[in-house]
Amino acid sequence: MIRKTISLLLAALLLLSLLSASAEEEVSAAGENRICLLCGSEYPGGACDACGAVEGLWECFDCGIRNCLPACSSCGISRQDSVRKTAACGNLLLAYPAVRYLAARQDAAALCALAGYYRSGVILPRSPESAAACLEQACEKNYGPAFLEYGRELDRGDFLEKDPRHALECFLRAAELGVAEASWYLGVYYAEGVVVTRDDARALEYYRLAGEAGDPDSWMSLAWCYAEGRGVERNIEMAVSWYEKAAEAGSAMACDYLGYCCMTGELVPRDPAKALEWYEKAAALGSARSMMALAVACEKGEGMEPDPAQALSWYEKAALAGRQDALAPLRRLSEKEDD
């Protein structure tokens, strides 16, 4: 009797696990190979060849507990939801198994993320071919951000082969799919006449489109169009207000440029004290150009009393942020200090 009950129970459990497995396998179109959710390795089934984890073992993103069943025994989150959270957590090492797992199931966002692994060479060896293949698969799913990313790669040409014509197609498709940043690229292509005939009015239209969707790069470009009178009548007030909008949104480049304007009297009346405020904002946002400008201002006493110690500290920060031209004054000032 007991034996019969146990075998019935086992049969029920087996059925249950088969049912839940088949529900999830449907999502796995590829199916031929499994991705280990603990280490991200591909294995044929049974247990992971690399780390030994049994098939289906996963770690709950929220409570860190390892589970075999499709829901976490502690918090109840489903495997799929936990995997999605892990994939989106922003930590390359932690996210990797989840990204591989979802990419093998043709998830477009995961395919894009996997392309990023092939680009960075973190965990996976750098491979332009594999990255391009991932992006193409994600594009086939009509995933807008994949078209943007593919377009960017083809535009930069430092990883994939440069192909502005193909990049333009990608940006057009991404813009159609509602990716605002793609419109900014289209603006740049029309403003510079890359692959297309230069068309300032059209460039401005694209910048505006992206700007309305909240892309700060586009506010910078709009400001530039107004300042230069490109595609629109020259309007310095409008230019400055777009720069300020970008600066307020945290664009280091905009803060730096406003600092430059206040220091030189370009676009606005000269105001060195105000310039220092903008430069400080930009430097806090990581602008090496502004660190350098602050160093020079401190050394020469622009908008303030000369302050060699402060100048030295800004030259040092600028050098650490990659400004080669900060090295000579850094050496000169530190020698003076030693005297």
Ligand SMILES: [Zn+2]
């Ligand atoms: Zn493994």
Ligand SMILES: [Zn+2]
């Ligand atoms: Zn949990």
